[in-house]
Amino acid sequence: MPGPANIVAMKKVVQQLRMEAGINRVKVSQAAADLQQFCLQNAQQDPLLTGMSSSNNPFRPQKVCSFL
């Protein structure tokens, strides 16, 4: 069973593949190293990693205020 009968559509597919084939690719080891570096450099600025104190926590359950 032949694929798309539409030659115009097929030409577009080929054109897209040509474009995607032409890009430069970086080694995965390099990409991995960069991602790791980013994570580790920003770890201290990531409150979900570092945790936070109750007083800094914007979502802490509201305490009941009472006037003394």
Added chain:
Amino acid sequence: MSEKVLKSPEFSWTARSIEYYSTHSPHLFVHTVDQLAERRALNFALDLQGVVSRVEEKMLASSEHGLRASLKEEAKRGEISLLPFLFPSLCFIPSSLISFIPSNPHLFFTVEEGQEKERVSLQVKLDQQSALGRASEESVSRLCNLGQWNLKELIGEHRARGDWDQVAGDKVLTLSGKVTVIMAAEKAEMDALKKECDGLRAQIEAARKAVNDTTMTAAANGVAPLGRVQLKLRKSLKGHLAKIYAMHWSEDSRQMVSASQDGKLLVWDTFTGNKLVAVPLKSAWVMSVAFAPSANLVASGGLDNICTVYNIKAASPKTLRELDAHTGYLSCCRFLSDSEILTASGDTTCVLWDLETGKQKTVYTNHIGDCMSLALAPDMNMFISGACDSLAKLWDLREGTCKQTFSGHTSDINAISFFPSGNAIITGSDDCSCKMYDLRSDQEVTDYTDATLNAGVTSLALSNSGRLIFAGYDDFNCHIWDSLKGEKVGVLSGHDNRVSCTGVPADGMGVCTGSWDSFLKLWN
């Protein structure tokens, strides 16, 4: 298509042949183009691998393709090779095909037994064009001459319909179905294009392999493990009356908008838990919601195919724009600013809209399945989309072109997000896995799967450093993954139904999960 010159002492003629088959009644169609030959009574026999049939109406029966045939004209012999050439058959009932040689196009069809005696001409309609075809008579297999049509204009797919002429009396036979018109000469071009396609795909795979010198998880061996990540439930936001389908944080990391199929958008103050604004929706079938960076506008859309933008700073929420051009449901929307918004749709396209004019600025076409999710790059020059064709695509926002395509998932991609550095993307799919693709290596670098997780991923969000992936699943939980080591490091449990949406605010101070149980929960 093959062309062979057959020489005989008396005359020479060329026979161009095309084989075509309907599944029920395969036929070899042979047409002679030499006029001298045509003036003669073409009563020749075709010897097909020992099966000799007389030719009438230039039609013969064969039983398989790829066979050698010899044409005998009276005592003269010639040989033609038949190239296998499979046409798609129509779903006409009776079955039929369209085959064309440029000079003499015919519609071939068969009628049912008992109808052989019907002597009628056939009125054939292809899309809006209609013409009377003279059909051969008195046999199960019929040929209807379509020579009056300009076939070059008809290339492609059409709806076709044939009606028997009224002369037949009260017997009306209607044939209709899908017809694919392929000019025989184009098949060669199509084959060449397919070959180029296959070659390019192989080239891309080889280039990816060439840079695949390690895996992300192997490279992360030296990274200290996180240990168990235990986040506590800080707030449960009650207010919606039906399934929550989407939520989005405001850039102030305090307000958040949620959408539910109870027909409302709710804007929340997550610090106090109070509802700030309620936006009633025209259509309750909402699938997506977005907060503009300015916090002046929110947008939503769903099965109505429309993206509606609301001004929530007005005294009561006012509809600013209805962006109506998609031909499929709106699955995702994201503001670039108060004047531009990006949408993803079940019609397989993404669109960039100008909010001042309400018109489409750019249409991004390349997916072959419903687009389910999109995410903007941190630098706002690119965006990514995930679709039901199981592919993720990287787009140049201004050029409108697809730059890279990422495959690997085996089912719909429901959620997609950029890694904060902008160099990698994370996807979540119905195939129960999340994957990380690196943009510069152009390939999958990590697969987040767990044998015990058999539920599809509905949504995902990353913590500010990118180290934690919060993925919402159909199993009512939001599981937490270590993005570098590929390990599950925690879970947010508490919902009583599917987690449909997940979001981390810009300041990274928490995670919000929304669920079909109608609650939103805040964790940190």
